[in-house]
Amino acid sequence: MSDLPEPKPRAWTRWLTLTGFTLFVLACAGAIQLNSTIVGITATLPPTPDIATLPVSVAVTDRDGALLRPFTTSDGRWRLPVDRTAVDPRFLAMLIAYEDRGFADHGGIAWNSMLRAAGQYVGAGGRVVSGGSTLTMQVARLIEGEPTRNVWGKLRQMVHANQLEQELDKDQILDLYLTLAPYGGNIEGIRAASLAYFGKEPTRLTTAEAALLVALPQSPEARRPDRDPRAAEASRNMVLDRLVAMGALPSEEAIAAKLEPVPTARRGFPMLAAHMAEQALKAQPAARAIELTIDKRLQDALERLGTARARLIDPKVSVAIVAADIDTGEVLASVGSAGLLATESAGFVDMTSAIRSPGSTLKPLIYGLAFELGLAHPESLIEDRPTAFGGYVPVNFDGFSRGTVTIHDALTESLNIPAVVVLDAVGPARLVSRLRRAHADPRLPVNTAPSLAVGLGGVGISLRDLVSVYAAIANAGTPIDLHDGVKPPADDQHAGSNPSVLDPVSAWYVSDILADVPPPLNGSPGRIAYKTGTSYGYRDGWAIGFDGKTVIGVWVGRPDGAPVPGLSGITGAAPILFEAFDRLGSRKAPLPKAPPGVVFASNTQLPGPLRRFRHPDEGLVARDAAPEIAFPGDGVDVDLGLTSGDISPLMVKVRNGVPPFTFFANGAPFGRPEFARQSTWSPDGPGFVTLSVVDAEGRGDTVTVFLN
Known part of the structure; x- marks a missing residue:
């Protein structure tokens, strides 16, 4: 070679x-x-594709065309x-x-x-x-x-x-x-x-x-x-x-x-409003692009908020948030879980549409019906004391009764007993009917009629439905059809002229009361009208509120329905609600002014029939028991500083009974406030004292304590 x-x-x-x-x-x-038929080439060429029908990834976008979530083509x-x-x-x-x-x-x-x-x-x-x-x-x-x-x-x-x-x-x-x-x-x-x-x-x-x-x-x-x-x-x-x-x-x-560095890894594609995007794709499987009413900026902010808050509560807890425009019904944000890929909290489950117990969140509508029917005014007095309705005996969340309170305070404090008394008067069937007018779909046990338990959470309802109910209240009682843009409102079975959920005056009364509900620690009073709720067994925490333009609902809990010890609407959901409103930016708007027909009056200025709420059939409402001295307890020692010179008066509190009450110390009366359930007494010196209280019906209670 x-x-x-x-x-x-x-x-x-x-x-x-x-x-x-x-x-x-x-x-x-x-x-x-x-x-062009040289060597038969042209005959074997594929057809020229039409860019309008070329198979592409479905792109789900927000109201402005910004990408929320794409899906791969059929071949991945x-x-x-x-x-x-x-x-x-x-x-x-x-x-x-x-x-x-x-x-x-x-x-x-x-x-x-x-x-x-x-x-x-x-x-x-x-x-x-x-x-x-x-x-x-x-x-x-x-x-x-x-x-x-x-x-x-x-x-x-x-x-x-x-x-x-x-x-x-x-x-x-x-x-x-x-x-x-x-x-x-x-x-x-x-x-x-x-x-x-x-x-x-x-x-x-x-x-x-x-x-x-x-x-x-x-x-x-x-x-x-x-x-x-x-x-x-x-x-x-x-x-x-x-x-x-x-x-x-x-x-x-x-x-x-x-000098600009090249990327070294692939980024994940956007996955905002993941649950809603999947539903939209199922509704329009042949679409190439789907535009939702979602606001991408708000959606992203609320998803981050929900994820962060759920992590602080418990790894198995999920958070759902729905925000909607009150005027149009457009869903601006829909957070189905605390992260689609969160395995511990079943992030794949869309909790905005899950059926859960609403707790106390239906109380505003109950009182709204009483206002509409002329049975009450926000300043009407009502009794908060143990009451039995046949075999159903509701109790307040904390187990205590406040006695005589206004309807306003009964709602802001979310008292159970007055709400059930009012519901018995307006009728559970009417409440369920008004929920349906608001485009909600309440779920009752099979083959059962609405009962008083509905008022305290004995019904199934979704977060999206609750947002629809509160949107109607915020919209002067006119129902709003929530929609995400996939199906036009005109195609919905509820579209058209629907009867109101409440009349405008009653809706405003409810809104005005809810604006006075004490805010959580991270909130300021009067910014929004809102209500919280906690279902039986601490399984669901709710907070739904609105300002003059936007309604937002929050649910917190475990998707599997297991209890979350210590969970409540005010501690778990309300802080998220107020932070959600903080993220609205330019959408913030004040609550609407009072419509014509609103009566601004104190209790004493109201017409006689409205000064005190009375059940239409008082005979059906069984009343409990005599008053009890709640504080101080019988046989206790109370340090009032009598020996040190820094003297404080003795506070005496009573529960149950019918006001007005008369208070006694060693047989001598020392106070008769008209409707208050507490009074103060200043002792002459240390020693034993016998305290007594007598209510309007002559029933009483007595305790003996030692003061020092």
Whole structure:
């Protein structure tokens, strides 16, 4: 075997071969122009896709078109719908300058580039060095999904490109490229690539970002920045250098762009309003893009809030939040859980539509019905004392009775007994009927009629339904059809002229009372009208409120229905509610002013029948028992500072019984407040004292204590 080097081909041989190949290409070009059926290629070409029907990832967007959540195509690809108008013009200019400077003028084939490619093919001994492909030819290759690293494949691509140019305009061809170009893995198209590598839409790209996105489709797997950042950086810099050499980019701009780091990992695609997006996709499975009424900024803020708050309570606790526009019924935010992927708290379960016990959240509607029926006014007095309704004996949350209170205070303090007394008067069936007028769907036990237990949570209802009820109260009693934009309100069974939930005056009375409910520690009084609720066994904590423009509902609990010790609406849900209103930004609005017909009066100024709430059939309401001295307890020692000189009066408190009460110390009366359940007495000195109280019906109680 000779050690001499292999002789190089003579120059005239190379030129002869090149000339022959060029003539062959030109002949093929003539054939394309004269008869596109050359070698039967055209007959086997796939149909030209319509960009409007090209399979793409379904993009669920917010009210302004911002992406909330995309879904992969049926074959698992991220290929988001996009067109040139949604892409940074800088990228488009760099793409055309780098890939196909004659794009606007050629008919699909750049013959000068083909001649160059032919020369490189011959010089490399029959190996394709550069394809000479136009953007149109690249689109043809992407449509067919086959590589073209040989002459015959290139010829087929040329024929296909010619056909595309005849059937589509330049903008349509460019849109196909922007949608189909590969960017590594299952990412296709400029929009998916920009989101995956930069976490943003391609509307505004830096020079470095645009250069990388120009470079990646040429060799997407080898240049993937999440797998080989160095290769990605080198390809980006190569694009920058060529653009500078072509005069398409200032050298200073390229130098600065090279200093920008390339991404080293793929970012997750947006997953806001995940539960609602899934429901929207099920409702419109053939849609390419679905626009919801969601406000992306608010949705993101409330999802972060719910996740953070749930983490502080318990890993197994979830949080759901619904915010809606009172005027239009548009759902502005819908947080279904404390994180879709949170396994401990079953994040995949959408708790905005879960049926749960509402606790005390229906009390405002109960009192609203009493106002509407003329049975009460916010300043009407009502008894809060043990009362039995057949075998049903409600008790207050803390187990204590307050005696005589106003309707206003009964609601702000969420007392159970007065609410049930009023519900018995207005009727549980009427309450359920008004819930349905508000487009809620209360769930009663099978084959049972509404009972008094409904008023304290003995019914199933969803968070979204409760928000709908409170939206009606906030809207002067007029029902609002909550909707997310997937189905127009006119298509809903509730659309049209519906009877009111409450009359405007009664609705305002309720709103005005709820504005006086004491806020949680992180809230300020009077900002919103709101109500809390806690279901039996500490399973659900609720808080629903509204200002003049927005209604927000919050649910806290475990999706599996297990108790959460210590959970309550005021401690668990109310702080989240007030923080949610803090995140409304410019949407904040004051509560509405009183409508005509509102009566501003103290109890003594009210008409006689309204001064005290009376059950229409007092005989059906069984009354309990005699008064009891709640403080001080019998036999206890009470330190009033009598021996140290820093003397404090003795406070005596009574529960149960019928006011007014008369208080006695060692047989001598010392106080007879009209309706109060407490009084003070100043002793002469230390020692034993006998305290007594007698109510309006002559019943009494006595204790003996030692004062020091």
